[in-house]
Amino acid sequence: MAVKIRLARRGRKKAATYDIVVADARAPRDGRFIEKLGTYNPQTNPATINYDADRAFYWMMTGAQPTDTVRAMLSYRGVLYRRHLQLGVDKGAITQEVADERFNAWKEEKDAKIEGKRTGLVDAKATAKQAAFAAETKVKEARSEAQRQKAAALLAANTPAPAAEEATEAPAEEAAPEAAE
Numbered sequence: 001m002a003v004k005i006r007l008a009r010r011g012r013k014k015a016a017t018y019d020i021v022v023a024d025a026r027a028p029r030d031g032r033f034i035e036k037l038g039t040y041n042p043q044t045n046p047a048t049i050n051y052d053a054d055r056a057f058y059w060m061m062t063g064a065q066p067t068d069t070v071r072a073m074l075s076y077r078g079v080l081y082r083r084h085l086q087l088g089v090d091k092g093a094i095t096q097e098v099a100d101e102r103f104n105a106w107k108e109e110k111d112a113k114i115e116g117k118r119t120g121l122v123d124a125k126a127t128a129k130q131a132a133f134a135a136e137t138k139v140k141e142a143r144s145e146a147q148r149q150k151a152a153a154l155l156a157a158n159t160p161a162p163a164a165e166e167a168t169e170a171p172a173e174e175a176a177p178e179a180a181e
Helices: 053-061 068-077 079-091 096-158 162-180
Strands: 003-012 015-024 035-041 048-051
Touching: 003 053, 003 068, 035 053, 048 053, 048 068, 053 068, 053 079, 068 079, 079 096
Parallel strands: none
Antiparallel strands: 003 015, 015 035, 035 048
């Protein structure tokens, strides 16, 4: 019986999550499986991968073949590297302590990279939010200034200038003495 480590789709339409399962290669994608190893959620950034690393390692060592997507996930989380080191131990090229030491060093480095990516995404999101707020404030101030100028122009048009009133009164006074003559 050929055994595969693959994804089984779960979740609703356009919001898929996946189970990482060990199944017979002849079984349907979402059908019968031997063991559920964990879950994969591609909707988050970075994608969330939760699985039992020891069981995945066990199945890899017993000959289960991962699909391309699952192979990438297992490589990303270190199961394939651990398998590589274990094969070296089995052949006698290195000792178990050296293999464990190399794997732990790699794991710490990888976890630091993942955490750096998470904090970088959070910082980028906060910076983008601040930039959007600054742009919105600038637009708001420009609109407010335009409204002030419009109101000032309307007020100036509604109130006549004092020089214009004197000019209209003076000819009326001059017109009255001429009419009396």
